[in-house]
Amino acid sequence: MNAIKMLTRQRTRVFTRTRLFALAAAFSLAGMFPAHADTGTVRFKFFKAGWFIGAQAGSGILVFRDQIYPFRIGGISGGLTFGGSSTDLVGTARNMHHPTDIEGIYTALGAGIAVGAGGRAIQMRNAKGVVLTLEGKQLGVAFDFDLSGMSVSIQKQ
Numbered sequence: 001m002n003a004i005k006m007l008t009r010q011r012t013r014v015f016t017r018t019r020l021f022a023l024a025a026a027f028s029l030a031g032m033f034p035a036h037a038d039t040g041t042v043r044f045k046f047f048k049a050g051w052f053i054g055a056q057a058g059s060g061i062l063v064f065r066d067q068i069y070p071f072r073i074g075g076i077s078g079g080l081t082f083g084g085s086s087t088d089l090v091g092t093a094r095n096m097h098h099p100t101d102i103e104g105i106y107t108a109l110g111a112g113i114a115v116g117a118g119g120r121a122i123q124m125r126n127a128k129g130v131v132l133t134l135e136g137k138q139l140g141v142a143f144d145f146d147l148s149g150m151s152v153s154i155q156k157q
Contacts (some may be wrong), residue, residue: 040064040093040102044134046073049084053077054146062093062102062154069099070155077110079146085114089122091134101128103153111145114138124150 046058054077062069093102104126112120121135 037095037097038065040096040099042091042093042102042132042134044073044087044089044136047084047086048077048081048142048144050077050081050144052079052081054081054144054148056148056150058087060152062099064093064096064099064102067099069102071102072153072155073150075148075150077144077146077148079144081142081144081146083114083140083142085112085138085140085142087120087136087138089120089134089136091132091136094131094133095129100154101130102126102132104128104130104151106132106150106152108148108150109146110148112138112142113144114140114142116141126152 041063042060044058044060046056046060048054048056056073056075056077058073060071060073062071096102106124106126108122108124110122112118116139118138119135120138122132123134124132
């Protein structure tokens with residue numbers, strides 16, 4: 001009878017150690033995988049003008065995790081750029097972990113035409129993996145088929 005009790009106690013200890021090891025392994029593996037990325041909503045308002053080489057400047061807002069973050073936009077473009085336009089775009093910012101992930105340089109090959117009012121849609125990505133998918137309206141007299149670089153930076157409050 002004594003041997004049966006000892007065997008039962010050993011099995012209980014082994015089972016408890018195995019469960020603790022499995023639990024510790026699960027927690028260490030969880031730290032190896034990146035946290036879940038979220039999506040924010042964005043609004044861009046900027047003015048673009050140029051003659052072969054263009055420039056753009058403006059501002060926008062990011063709504064991320066129920067907080068509003070204003071940001072500045074600036075950039076240049078090269079290619080076929082003629083005229084000037086005002087653009088208002090809305091959309092999403094995907095693959096974000098922190099609001100500052102939206103900051104950085106975005107590049108895009110784009111085309112647009114505005115004589116009075118026109119539509120615009122664009123998708124861009126920065127080095128942090130944030131993908132902006134935007135669409136909206138463009139107002140002005142402009143034609144562009146160019147490679148654009150846009151810098152986005154959160155305004156410090």
